[in-house]
Amino acid sequence: MTSLLAQPITAASSGATTYTAPGVFPTSLYESYYNDATATSVEPQPVISDPVTNDTWEAHPLPSPAAPDQLIDIAYNQILSIANNSVFGNDTCSRCLAALEIVKFVALTAPEQGSNLVVRVCEYFNFSNTGDCGGYYGQYSLGPDIMQALALADVGGYDGLAACAYLIGACPYPAASPLNLTNWFAKPKPNPLPPPKQPTGERLKVLHLSDLHIDPRYMIGAEANCTDSPYPLITATFQAIPVLAGTENSSFNFSIYTGDLVSHDLLNELSREYTVYTETVLYDLMKRMINTGPVYAVPGNHDTYQSGQNSPYNIGNGHEDQFDWDYEHLADLWELEEWISPEAAQQARKNYAAYSVQRQDGLRIVTLNTDFWFQPNVFNYFNLSSSDNSGMLRWLTDELQDAEDAEERVWILGHVPSGWDDTDPIANPTNLFYQIVDRYSPHVIAGKSKKRIHEESKADSVLGIFFGHTHMDMLTVYYTNNATVLSADTAQTVAWIGPSVVPVTNYNVGFRVYEVDSGTFEVLDSYTYYADVNTFPDLDGQTEFGPTFELEYSAREAYGATIQWGANDPLNATWWHLVTEAMETNSTLVQVNRIHVPLLNF
DSSP states (O other): OOOOOGGOGGGGGGGOOOOOOOOOOOGGGSSOOOSSSTSSSSOBBBBBOTTOOOOOOOOOOOOOOOHHHHHHHHHHHHHHHHHHHGGGGTHHHHHHHHHHHHHHHHHHHHHHHHHHHHHHHHHHOOOSSOOHHHHHHHHTTTHHHHHHHHHHHHHTTTHHHHHHIIIIISSSSOOOOOOOOTTTSSOOOOOOOOOOOOOOOOOOEEEEEEOOOOOOOOTTSSOOOSSSSSSHHHHHHHHHHHHTTOOOOOSEEEEEESSSOOOOGGGOOOOHHHHHHHHHHHHHHHHHOOOOSSEEEEETTTTSSSSOOOGGGGOTTTTTTTTTTHHHHHHHHHHTTTOHHHHHHHHHHHTOOEEEEEESSSEEEOOGGGGGGGOHHHHHHGGGGGGGTTTTHHHHHHHHHHHHHHOOOEEOOSSOOOOOSSBBBHHHHHHHHHHHHHHHHHHHHHHTTTHHHHHHGGOOOEEEEEEEESSOOEEEESSSSGTTSSTTTTTTEEEEEOOOOOOOBBBOOEEEEEEETTOOEEEEEEEEEOOOGGGGGGGGTTOSSOOOEEEEEHHHHOOTTTTTOOSSOOOHHHHHHHHHHHHHOHHHHHHHHHHHOOBBOO
């Protein structure tokens, strides 16, 4: 038998001894590919269809997207879950921050529904003092503004902490962010200070009006001490001013108006048209009835729409100019009345209605829009750690440096005071403002006699700061080094806070007149006038007489009797500090202050 293993292989039973495959992938194997199967740099990715399941990929299912109205329900329920979750314990701050994260995502994904969410949350937690959450946070009120701000805010960081503290009260007030002033000021403070300006002995007469709050929809017979100003009260006040100030046949050298023209109505009862109407009416009456001289005015927190809201120019998203309609209208009115130059008006149009005026007598007036440190302005709650997100304080610093270089003296006008208490100003921007005031204000040298202190204070760049807003006759003293030491040596600048014409709430009607030296531009005396609101019910139903206005007090006469101070020496920060020292030993002076400062009717 022949062995099969020994049989030779014939050509007919064997294939080729070698084979070289084509370089191109055989793309005809599959109908389609996820990529270019002919490429040499990638692996071919054919689309495979399973003949059993007909699936061409592994399933990783996602939930269906929620409709916008469903999203609001989900967000609302999540906020309630956070509010009622015991894991937070008594930590209201953490609850608030967690809830803000949810509202922020609504602002980014369904902003048109955000107002509805805020209203529902307001109603659940009873955030509105008036009980009208829709009127305050609805689509035609603050709701859209809140969505704009939250879309940009770092709600898990400083912005969120500040919003939960200032707007909701759920967090403690955050400490002011550290300031790096290394490159903020172009030059160091002069040392020694330049020679002081010399008084001329000529006294300028300056009117300070604030907080008119006219109510064109006033109802006759309404409670006088808790309503805004009806037309007759405005005109009666304007009629009284020239008579009491002795300017019937002359005029004031100039006047200042520290804001708030518009009434205290619910936000959904206000409008752009109403704001423009109010501005037009009051500035026209002021010009025609008072002989004001040039009026240097600032917008108050009520002098915009929505009330209290102003957004910085860096907000983006096409909203940079959303409040320009108001700035432009105010600037046009001030220019039309010939109170400011076309150049200053143009500056106001592009600078939040703030402007700088260099008067021919050597005084520079610098005005501010203080809504950028006003707590209820929701646009302040993004990039808040910068302390000057709007650029307003950068501009102020540059103006003050220009004034120092030109050896000019400056008055700063605003509406919301930078201090007094913590219910209105935000810490970060007002802290920066305080440092700016410190840089450009009196450098009172410790150890000098009070007379020498007074002489050196005449070399200040910033001679006066003027505010309104509180509706009370008040003032604030700024001290050096963040007021770490309060003394006559460290007192440097005074902020005069004017009384209001409006009697809201439970205040008498008031205005103030200053006597100012024409060479130093320091206040030599202030005279406060008032009308007793308790007499107003007697005015109803008759036309024989209107309200009676009278001088309430002269600051120098009321507080200066025990202070050794020259008759023509200014009522500067040193003088006012000495007044506080006198109050510590003279209880009668304290009682005088309690009567005069609030201008309350008891």
